[in-house]
Amino acid sequence: MEKYLSQLNDAQLAPTTHVDGPLMVIAGAGSGKTRVLTFRIAYLMSKGIDPFNILALTFTNKAAKEMKARIAQIVGESEAKNLWMGTFHSVFAKILRIESDRLGYPSNFTIYDTQDSERLIASVIKEMNLDKDVYKTKQIRSRISSFKNSLITVRAYFNNPELVEADAMAKRPKMGEVYKNYVDRCFKAGAMDFDDLLLKTNELLTRFPDVLAKYQDRFRYILVDEYQDTNHSQYLIVRALADRFHNICVVGDDAQSIYAFRGANINNILNFQRDYSDAELYRLEQNYRSTKTIVNAANSIISHNKSKIDKVVWTANDSGNKIKVNRSLTDGDEGRFVASTIFEMKMNEQRNNKDFAILYRTNAQSRALEDALRKRDIPYRIYGGLSFYQRKEIKDLLSYLRLIINPADEEALKRVINFPARGIGQTTIDRLIIAANQQNKTIFEVLTGSNLTEIGLNAGTKAKLNDFVIMIQSFQVMNQTADAFELAEHVAKTSGVIREFKKDATPEGVARVENLEELLNGIRDFVEGQKEIADTTGSLAEFLEDVALATDLDQEDTNDDRVALMTIHLAKGLEFPYVFIVGLEEDLFPSAMSMNTRAELEEERRLFYVALTRAEVQAYLTYTLSRYRWGKLIDAEPSRFIEEIDQQYLDIITPIQEQRFNPMLSADIFGDVEPDVVRFKKPQVRKKEPAPPKFVAPKNLKPISKASSESGTTNLFDNKLIEGNIVSHLRFGKGKVLSIEGKGTDTKAEINFEHGGVKKLLLKFAKLDIIG
Ligand SMILES: Nc1ncnc2c1ncn2[C@@H]1O[C@H](COP(=O)(O)OP(=O)(O)OP(=O)(O)O)[C@@H](O)[C@H]1O
Numbered sequence: 001m002e003k004y005l006s007q008l009n010d011a012q013l014a015p016t017t018h019v020d021g022p023l024m025v026i027a028g029a030g031s032g033k034t035r036v037l038t039f040r041i042a043y044l045m046s047k048g049i050d051p052f053n054i055l056a057l058t059f060t061n062k063a064a065k066e067m068k069a070r071i072a073q074i075v076g077e078s079e080a081k082n083l084w085m086g087t088f089h090s091v092f093a094k095i096l097r098i099e100s101d102r103l104g105y106p107s108n109f110t111i112y113d114t115q116d117s118e119r120l121i122a123s124v125i126k127e128m129n130l131d132k133d134v135y136k137t138k139q140i141r142s143r144i145s146s147f148k149n150s151l152i153t154v155r156a157y158f159n160n161p162e163l164v165e166a167d168a169m170a171k172r173p174k175m176g177e178v179y180k181n182y183v184d185r186c187f188k189a190g191a192m193d194f195d196d197l198l199l200k201t202n203e204l205l206t207r208f209p210d211v212l213a214k215y216q217d218r219f220r221y222i223l224v225d226e227y228q229d230t231n232h233s234q235y236l237i238v239r240a241l242a243d244r245f246h247n248i249c250v251v252g253d254d255a256q257s258i259y260a261f262r263g264a265n266i267n268n269i270l271n272f273q274r275d276y277s278d279a280e281l282y283r284l285e286q287n288y289r290s291t292k293t294i295v296n297a298a299n300s301i302i303s304h305n306k307s308k309i310d311k312v313v314w315t316a317n318d319s320g321n322k323i324k325v326n327r328s329l330t331d332g333d334e335g336r337f338v339a340s341t342i343f344e345m346k347m348n349e350q351r352n353n354k355d356f357a358i359l360y361r362t363n364a365q366s367r368a369l370e371d372a373l374r375k376r377d378i379p380y381r382i383y384g385g386l387s388f389y390q391r392k393e394i395k396d397l398l399s400y401l402r403l404i405i406n407p408a409d410e411e412a413l414k415r416v417i418n419f420p421a422r423g424i425g426q427t428t429i430d431r432l433i434i435a436a437n438q439q440n441k442t443i444f445e446v447l448t449g450s451n452l453t454e455i456g457l458n459a460g461t462k463a464k465l466n467d468f469v470i471m472i473q474s475f476q477v478m479n480q481t482a483d484a485f486e487l488a489e490h491v492a493k494t495s496g497v498i499r500e501f502k503k504d505a506t507p508e509g510v511a512r513v514e515n516l517e518e519l520l521n522g523i524r525d526f527v528e529g530q531k532e533i534a535d536t537t538g539s540l541a542e543f544l545e546d547v548a549l550a551t552d553l554d555q556e557d558t559n560d561d562r563v564a565l566m567t568i569h570l571a572k573g574l575e576f577p578y579v580f581i582v583g584l585e586e587d588l589f590p591s592a593m594s595m596n597t598r599a600e601l602e603e604e605r606r607l608f609y610v611a612l613t614r615a616e617v618q619a620y621l622t623y624t625l626s627r628y629r630w631g632k633l634i635d636a637e638p639s640r641f642i643e644e645i646d647q648q649y650l651d652i653i654t655p656i657q658e659q660r661f662n663p664m665l666s667a668d669i670f671g672d673v674e675p676d677v678v679r680f681k682k683p684q685v686r687k688k689e690p691a692p693p694k695f696v697a698p699k700n701l702k703p704i705s706k707a708s709s710e711s712g713t714t715n716l717f718d719n720k721l722i723e724g725n726i727v728s729h730l731r732f733g734k735g736k737v738l739s740i741e742g743k744g745t746d747t748k749a750e751i752n753f754e755h756g757g758v759k760k761l762l763l764k765f766a767k768l769d770i771i772g
């Protein structure tokens with residue numbers, strides 16, 4: 001039997017080695033569902049199934065990457081890279097590009113992010129002369145999003161009197177027209193929003209039976225992780241694709257369904273056996289992640305939910321410490337408690353920053369925590385929130401790049417036509433939009449093909465517009481030969497974007513310029529990465545796709561040593577030795593907005609279950625007696641969830657801060673929390689199975705030959721790089737050379753990197769330092 005299969009228990013082995021026919025694994029947190037999915041893919045490949053025929057859908061791109069790296073370790077990189085693996089959005093964006101002409105879209109369609117969609121909606125509302133206090137952009141966008149996720153097209157909307165009436169009742173009688181205009185404008189701009197990526201895939205598969213047949217034939221084996229959180233649109237796609245071979249494997253946990261508010265439908269689990277009458281159902285019961293205390297406490301919490309599939313979760317791990325519950329006076333105190341506990345644990349237990357996660361219900365809670373971590377010099381990273389790519393300066397430059405690839409992209413054009421200011425006013429832009437609407441053209445087409453005098457523009461304005469068009473066209477010409485980095489750098493300079501931000505000498509302005517430089521670095525990295533990796537091509541279009549589909553968890557390199565801060569929603573599927581769940585107060589968690597019905601409250605409880613089950617060794621629950629919310633200090637009450645946990649698993653910490661509370665001391669590094677509150681015994685957790693053979697660089701290795709100059713490319717193919725060398729790479733970190741093949745400028749090395757797994761690099765491009 002394959003060696004890796006010995007890393008599974010019998011219950012896990014059964015679904016892993018189930019090859020043909022539908023199967024579903026329903027099991028509690030930490031029981032190895034994701035592991036089963038990963039190993040099953042390796043197993044299918046070992047049975048001769050072509051990786052091109054396997055489609056695996058994950059919750060984040062990061063999860064897909066990790067899964068692929070794990071599979072590569074088992075079956076080899078060259079095989080693993082042919083798997084179709086990623087989020088629903090990224091996989092189907094790829095397919096939509098291939099099939100775009102069927103739907104009348106260009107293959108270089110832009111993907112609008114939430115911000116682009118909101119801007120377009122705001123623009124439509126303004127053009128329609130509607131009251132923006134009634135037609136609120138965010139509300140309209142989320143309504144359109146839910147239409148799309150329920151596959152309610154514009155036509156279906158108008159054919160549905162209930163929907164029309166509901167909007168009339170809500171004093172938004174023009175909702176349907178706003179929806180229609182928004183959809184038309186996206187289409188004309190050659191743009192899809194996130195929800196379109198699913199909606200259009202459904203349209204593609206229903207309207208074109210030959211396309212459906214093609215992908216049914218391609219994806220003979222389909223696997224879906226976190227199945228409990230698929231929405232209706234995703235469900236239909238999966239069902240259509242699996243309809244021919246029925247080789248569909250879904251894994252999930254109804255107790256972790258936390259996206260109902262975004263349309264996730266728990267019935268997808270319940271209906272699985274109805275859809276596939278021969279479906280095999282597997283259950284896993286043993287949790288490998290957490291201590292007995294955590295597993296039992298989580299079980300006691302979820303037992304309060306009425307609607308659930310009953311299941312057993314137990315663990316052979318040690319009991320571990322009780323869950324610590326800490327009360328603070330204010331959110332500032334809560335932050336200080338968390339920071340000093342982490343500080344102490346690092347000192348006493350030699351823990352790393354990345355062993356800790358702080359989970360909260362809402363992004364707004366991060367500020368107090370950040371302040372406290374900063375005071376203790378504890379490095380942290382916030383996931384979610386405004387991502388790098390949504391910052392103003394970044395979007396400005398990206399909009400130029402988008403326009404090069406897709407000149408129809410209306411949002412990109414509106415963003416940069418007068419940025420940096422070149423004397424093209426709002427009236428001119430409004431006239432252009434009207435002309436484009438009347439002539440059924442894109443704005444760029446109006447600019448290049450129309451008689452601009454006819455639409456009332458004077459000679460001066462026309463000259464300015466002409467300069468703009470010529471600039472964009474010159475970029476397009478350059479795009480045919482230059483790589484994405486050369487082009488982006490040229491655009492940043494020529495367009496004046498960098499110059500504009502450099503004028504601003506405030507710290508904010510300086511930070512913006514740094515961010516732009518960071519973006520350019522990122523593009524350079526991307527281009528070099530593409531050049532290095534054999535058999536791939538890199539282009540500006542590919543870079544933009546990467547950016548558009550980056551999810552909140554995918555940002556930057558996540559391997560460095562930092563405390564993780566994120567909302568519980570984002571933490572799904574992850575695990576950390578130490579987990580703080582903060583802000584456990586009524587109206588915050590459970591959220592005040594989710595307590596109207598039992599169903600909503602049960603979803604909050606599942607969210608709490610997800611949070612608690614992220615912890616491997618120790619969980620902390622914290623709440624405060626007062627908290628700043630909506631700009632004022634309000635009294636808070638402990639969350640009902642704390643009471644609902646079987647109390648034998650809790651250790652209520654004496655709230656020493658109250659006795660010692662003295663704001664003057666709060667900056668004192670040891671002054672705010674009594675040390676013995678946080679000096680815990682060494683947790684006795686059963687050592688888990690040996691970690692997969694991940695490369696770990698030997699400690700204290702000093703570079704012995706610095707092969708690369710600061711900026712130059714290393715010519716390592718004529719250096720004597722040999723198998724077994726330890727090398728260091730800018731992006732992938734340290735790695736070990738597994739093998740070398742080819743000669744001269746074609747020399748390639750297969751390297752197992754700390755960050756990024758096994759990669760095959762062309763040495764003439766690879767920037768490597770030999771360090772051992
Ligand atoms: N048979 C096993 N032996 C040892 N460790 C295991 C085994 N099965 C799973 N694990 C480990 O237990 C942890 C939880 O596994 P995994 O993440 O696959 O669970 P899951 O069911 O997907 O959890 P979640 O519901 O949170 O997504 C991981 O660290 C995994 O490596």
Ligand SMILES: [Mg+2]
Pocket residue numbers: 033034035573
């Ligand atoms: Mg999982």
